[in-house]
Amino acid sequence: MVYRTKDGRITETATSENTLTVSYQGPYFLTGDLAIEQSPSDMPGIQFRAALCRCGLSKNKPFCDNSHEGQFKDYGAVGETGEPLKETGGxxxxxxxxxxxxxxxxxxxxKASSGRTAWYGNNAALCRCGASKNKPFCDGTHKNIGFKTD
Known part of the structure; x- marks a missing residue:
């Protein structure tokens, strides 16, 4: 979904900062200038905002389909801090x-689920199997549990 004017123009633009919010027992919420590989061309709104699965249960990976509800338990904490970015967009x-x-x-x-700015960086590997001991970051557990994206 993307905002369109009455004459069909898309007037939505990317926010000036790329942010990822690790939600309480839910998905990753991203906003900014997003380029998600394998995303459908008929979903232009995902170039500005998206909800991506982090529990491993979605039937529509990498996107969240709410399969986590009642199944996934994680508080959305981010323990690492990283260094403040010199640039925030792009x-x-x-x-x-x-x-x-x-x-x-x-x-x-x-941002942690509490809203606290928790980590800055240019590269990250995020858990999407739901089993990492270092959430939201990947620790390789997906290999041990046989996580499948299909």
Whole structure:
């Protein structure tokens, strides 16, 4: 979904900062100038905002379909801090690896579910199997549990 004017023009633009919010027992919420590999062309709104699965249960990976409800338990904490970014905008590339993490490349600020700015960086591997002991970051657990993206 994307905002269109009455005459059909898309007037929505990317926010000046790329942010990822790790939600309480839910998905990753991203806003900014997003480039999500494998995303459908008929969903132009996802170039500005998206909800991506982090529990491993979605039937529409990498996107969230609310399969986490009642199944996934995580408080949305982010323990690491990273260094403040010199630049906050620009393209944020999101690459879902087959049977593995989401790779982020580009300036991004992470927010914990509490709203606290928690991490800054240019590259990250995010857990999307739901089992990492270092959430939201991938620790390789997907390999041990046989996580499948299909």
């Amino acid at each position: 393209k944020l590339n999101i690459t879902p690896l087959k049977d593995g993490p989401l790779l982020l490349s580009g300036n991004v600020t992470f």
